[in-house]
Amino acid sequence: MAFRKLLIANRGEIAVRIIRSCKEMDVRTVAVFSDVDKEALHVKYADEAVNIGPALSRKSYLNIDNIIQAAKKTKADAIHPGYGFLSENESFARACAINNLVFIGPSAECIAAVGNKSAARKTLMEMGVPVIPGSDNIISSQEEAFEIADKVGYPVILKASGGGGGRGIRIAVDKEQLAEALPLASGEARAAFGNPDLYLEKYLEKPRHIEIQILGDNFGNYVFLGERECSIQMRYQKLIEESPSPFVDEPLRKKLGETAVQVARSIGYANAGTMEFLVDQNKNFYFMEVNARIQVEHPVTEFVTGFDIVQQQILIAADERLSFKQDEVRLNGWSIECRINASDSEDNFMPSPGEIKSLILPGGPGVRVDTHIYNHYVISPFYDSLICKLVVWGSTRDQAIRRMRRALSEFQLEGIKITVPFHKKVFQDNDFIKGEIDTHFLEKFLHID
Amino acid sequence: MNPKTYNVTSPVMGTFYITSAPGEPPLVEVGQRVNTSDVVCLIESMKIFTELRVDQGGVVKNIFVENEEPVMKNQELIEIELV
Numbered sequence A: 001m002a003f004r005k006l007l008i009a010n011r012g013e014i015a016v017r018i019i020r021s022c023k024e025m026d027v028r029t030v031a032v033f034s035d036v037d038k039e040a041l042h043v044k045y046a047d048e049a050v051n052i053g054p055a056l057s058r059k060s061y062l063n064i065d066n067i068i069q070a071a072k073k074t075k076a077d078a079i080h081p082g083y084g085f086l087s088e089n090e091s092f093a094r095a096c097a098i099n100n101l102v103f104i105g106p107s108a109e110c111i112a113a114v115g116n117k118s119a120a121r122k123t124l125m126e127m128g129v130p131v132i133p134g135s136d137n138i139i140s141s142q143e144e145a146f147e148i149a150d151k152v153g154y155p156v157i158l159k160a161s162g163g164g165g166g167r168g169i170r171i172a173v174d175k176e177q178l179a180e181a182l183p184l185a186s187g188e189a190r191a192a193f194g195n196p197d198l199y200l201e202k203y204l205e206k207p208r209h210i211e212i213q214i215l216g217d218n219f220g221n222y223v224f225l226g227e228r229e230c231s232i233q234m235r236y237q238k239l240i241e242e243s244p245s246p247f248v249d250e251p252l253r254k255k256l257g258e259t260a261v262q263v264a265r266s267i268g269y270a271n272a273g274t275m276e277f278l279v280d281q282n283k284n285f286y287f288m289e290v291n292a293r294i295q296v297e298h299p300v301t302e303f304v305t306g307f308d309i310v311q312q313q314i315l316i317a318a319d320e321r322l323s324f325k326q327d328e329v330r331l332n333g334w335s336i337e338c339r340i341n342a343s344d345s346e347d348n349f350m351p352s353p354g355e356i357k358s359l360i361l362p363g364g365p366g367v368r369v370d371t372h373i374y375n376h377y378v379i380s381p382f383y384d385s386l387i388c389k390l391v392v393w394g395s396t397r398d399q400a401i402r403r404m405r406r407a408l409s410e411f412q413l414e415g416i417k418i419t420v421p422f423h424k425k426v427f428q429d430n431d432f433i434k435g436e437i438d439t440h441f442l443e444k445f446l447h448i449d
Numbered sequence B: 001m002n003p004k005t006y007n008v009t010s011p012v013m014g015t016f017y018i019t020s021a022p023g024e025p026p027l028v029e030v031g032q033r034v035n036t037s038d039v040v041c042l043i044e045s046m047k048i049f050t051e052l053r054v055d056q057g058g059v060v061k062n063i064f065v066e067n068e069e070p071v072m073k074n075q076e077l078i079e080i081e082l083v
Helices: A012-024 A041-045 A064-073 A092-099 A107-115 A117-127 A142-152 A174-192 A250-266 A298-305 A309-317 A397-410 A420-426 A432-436 A441-448
Strands: A005-008 A028-032 A046-053 A077-080 A156-160 A170-171 A198-202 A210-216 A222-234 A239-244 A273-278 A285-291 A332-341 A358-360 A368-370 A385-392 A412-414 B005-009 B014-017 B039-045 B050-055 B058-063 B078-081
Touching: A005 A012, A005 A064, A012 A028, A012 A041, A012 A309, A012 A358, A012 A368, A012 A385, A028 A041, A028 A064, A041 A092, A064 A092, A077 A309, A092 A107, A117 A222, A117 A250, A117 A285, A142 A156, A142 A174, A142 A198, A156 A174, A170 A174, A174 A198, A174 A368, A210 A250, A210 A309, A222 A250, A222 A298, A222 A441, A239 A298, A239 A420, A250 A273, A250 A285, A273 A309, A298 A309, A298 A332, A298 A368, A298 A385, A332 A397, A385 A397, A397 A420
Parallel strands: A005 A028, A005 A077, A028 A046
Antiparallel strands: A156 A170, A156 A198, A210 A222, A210 A273, A222 A239, A239 A332, A273 A285, A332 A385, A358 A412, A368 A385, B005 B078, B014 B039, B039 B050, B058 B078
């Protein structure tokens, strides 16, 4: 038994997920819930539950003091932060340590190290890990922009330093376009963020978002569990993920995996983590960032490797050594996940909170449903819109696609709007079926529609 | 004869914001002239922000809700008087 009692500092489907692994490991569970989550599934499933505040996240699920108090009151030994909320908050990791609670994740120092993106980028460059070439800081003049663009090679992309969401972004294919783009991007950035500062990166054409799942124990042992392709994104939100990637061959997989492990080892990273890369058409890869937590899309990796990542996290945190080596990791078959959100895909993805009036969830061979919803459950507007992860496994990508189509057709829900109609359309798209996807796929797909 | 007015209503259940970010000044105030397509407020629901824009230009006559107040779908938020 890894721990006697574990508190889950989260809600929704991931809280349910963590409780499930705990049950299988004979670890007792404590759920925390806000005023509007009294009837939540994670509360029903946990052995104990503690109210930690009002609906507003800042006052409950982000309230470090209330969560630590709940752990002390219930005499929990460890806290799993899930994803989002406090999972990458170094103050929370530190608060756990100070209160003798084992934080299921990397150390506060690691969280801090990888959270500072530009510092992490610099460190990796010094290690010889490829990062997206570009300006080290904000651009101070047109001359400097030209210089950097010449160095990294056109096309280049200008990005606002003060914010994202597609504002203040301009692509330039040559010097003339860059000269024109600079004041335009800067003006847009100033209007959107009150900050005209820009930085510049090499623009990767048809980049694919490929990430590597790693596990590291507290004794310096590391493995990588294959890759996930997450190129189907809308405004930087992933909607469909798969493992393996239809683009990654064995040599590339090995290089990405070894790079990911090298990065983790160099910063002394322990527990589960994901290294994100952008990969271009020529299979050149560039390190983007480290996600120091379990990720939403971890089920696709679990399906193809057979490992329970949450269980591994708990064992690692309990000072167990990894029980397997890299050569025992095999990717078997193909897995795809659809993130079903409570939003109306037929009305600009407008959020759709409310009561579920009727519900039939998919099932059958090779279908996994990770969700916290149930019939008559009320989805409140206070938390994010992910309500269900529909995950399939097939022996081939083609079979996985057929299985997802079947599973999507079985999904019936009334009372709120969900993104199932959108997902169904993607699984009929020729480019998606051929695996010819990149991070621009959804922009094009939605404009065509 | 009363001047024509219309209400900006919420498209979704969520939280009303009159500022674009914490600490920022309000997007509009009573008495302010607004033009078509100006953003008057934001509604946050499920971590997604929706900007509500002016349909027809006029003057802000009333703001019925407070910053960060929870609102229901179709709730009246801001009254605009046409000029």
